[in-house]
Amino acid sequence: MIEIAPAKVNLFLHVIGRRPDGYHVLDSLAVFGPAADEVRLAPARRLALELQGPFAEGLLAEADNLVLKAARALAKHAGIAPEGTLSLVKNLPVASGIGGGSADAAATLRLLNRAWGLGLPESVLLELALPLGADVPVCVGSRPTRMGGVGEIMGRAPRVPPAHLLLVNPRIPLATPDVFRARQGGFTPQAALPNAWADARHMAETLRGTRNDLESGAILLVPQIAEVLSAIAAQPGCLMARMSGSGATCFGLFARPEAAQAAALAMPNAWWSAAGPLYEAAA
Ligand SMILES: C[C@](O)(CO)[C@H](O)COP(=O)(O)OP(=O)(O)OC[C@H]1O[C@@H](n2ccc(N)nc2=O)[C@H](O)[C@@H]1O
Numbered sequence: 001m002i003e004i005a006p007a008k009v010n011l012f013l014h015v016i017g018r019r020p021d022g023y024h025v026l027d028s029l030a031v032f033g034p035a036a037d038e039v040r041l042a043p044a045r046r047l048a049l050e051l052q053g054p055f056a057e058g059l060l061a062e063a064d065n066l067v068l069k070a071a072r073a074l075a076k077h078a079g080i081a082p083e084g085t086l087s088l089v090k091n092l093p094v095a096s097g098i099g100g101g102s103a104d105a106a107a108t109l110r111l112l113n114r115a116w117g118l119g120l121p122e123s124v125l126l127e128l129a130l131p132l133g134a135d136v137p138v139c140v141g142s143r144p145t146r147m148g149g150v151g152e153i154m155g156r157a158p159r160v161p162p163a164h165l166l167l168v169n170p171r172i173p174l175a176t177p178d179v180f181r182a183r184q185g186g187f188t189p190q191a192a193l194p195n196a197w198a199d200a201r202h203m204a205e206t207l208r209g210t211r212n213d214l215e216s217g218a219i220l221l222v223p224q225i226a227e228v229l230s231a232i233a234a235q236p237g238c239l240m241a242r243m244s245g246s247g248a249t250c251f252g253l254f255a256r257p258e259a260a261q262a263a264a265l266a267m268p269n270a271w272w273s274a275a276g277p278l279y280e281a282a283a
């Protein structure tokens with residue numbers, strides 16, 4: 001059994017306030033694709049995890065992978081002993097602002113909910129998701145979502161038009177708490193969005209009126225992010241370039257698939273990049 005764990009991309013991210021416990025209250029539009037990890041399951045009496053793929057190495061020293069945490073949380077909720085050998089194919093750079101670990105945890109919840117024959121509704125998976133990380137709930141559905149609160153409020157996103165994304169990471173990991181600490185400025189009001197966008201151009205027009213409040217702080221920590229943004233913005237057909245989440249991955253928005261693919265090929269080899277359409281989760 002295989003479950004896809006698509007990358008999360010924050011098309012904008014406004015920090016609208018702060019809770020007494022220090023967590024930031026956000027307004028964000030999260031979409032998915034065009035790159036993904038994979039979680040696979042093979043029968044075994046005990047729970048185990050194998051790591052594969054181009055970014056597996058960065059996780060080898062990790063005592064408690066989010067995949068195992070998700071499996072144990074689900075088993076505990078169901079009152080059963082966790083079993084099976086999980087394999088994580090790590091295609092997404094680690095600590096890169098596209099929710100790789102969160103997507104893996106969410107994919108594990110979906111996969112084991114099926115494999116263990118639990119049949120839990122999505123609402124229960126969402127409850128199990130939040131303690132695993134602020135981005136895990138949005139990754140459970142992996143569909144365009146307006147995120148609120150600290151990640152636990154799942155609002156309706158505008159109808160997203162066909163569009164293509166380029167993702168680029170300078171291969172420099174960036175820890176989320178450091179980026180929140182480096183954030184400058186006050187708070188930004190919630191964004192005003194339409195119910196739907198006619199096309200990618202229209203979507204980019206609206207998004208240009210929004211921002212990623214973590215971008216300038218992240219650039220102070222990793223100046224190469226500014227180079228990535230300029231390189232993306234300079235590509236023919238690029239409608240906008242911005243950092244996703246807490247970085248360092250940046251995205252470019254394109255109307256035409258060929259333009260997004262050509263842009264990926266134009267990126268320096270030392271960087272990680274991927275291009276393709278927005279991911280559409282099965283209904
Ligand atoms: C920046 C986003 O990626 C936007 O989608 C998420 O809000 C972060 O999601 P995440 O990586 O799953 O974050 P977590 O692992 O839950 O939190 C890591 C750390 O980031 C900070 N954090 C996270 C989320 C949030 N709304 N406010 C915060 O201040 C906290 O210091 C927290 O200890």
Ligand SMILES: Nc1ncnc2c1ncn2[C@@H]1O[C@H](COP(=O)(O)OP(=O)(O)OP(=O)(O)O)[C@@H](O)[C@H]1O
Nearest residue numbers: 065066094095096097098099100101102104135245
């Ligand atoms: N399966 C996993 N994949 C990636 N990181 C994991 C995983 N399990 C545990 N981690 C830990 O979680 C940390 C954050 O990784 P992740 O790739 O999810 O960050 P991110 O892309 O910045 O996420 P976000 O966009 O949600 O802030 C890693 O540095 C690593 O220590």
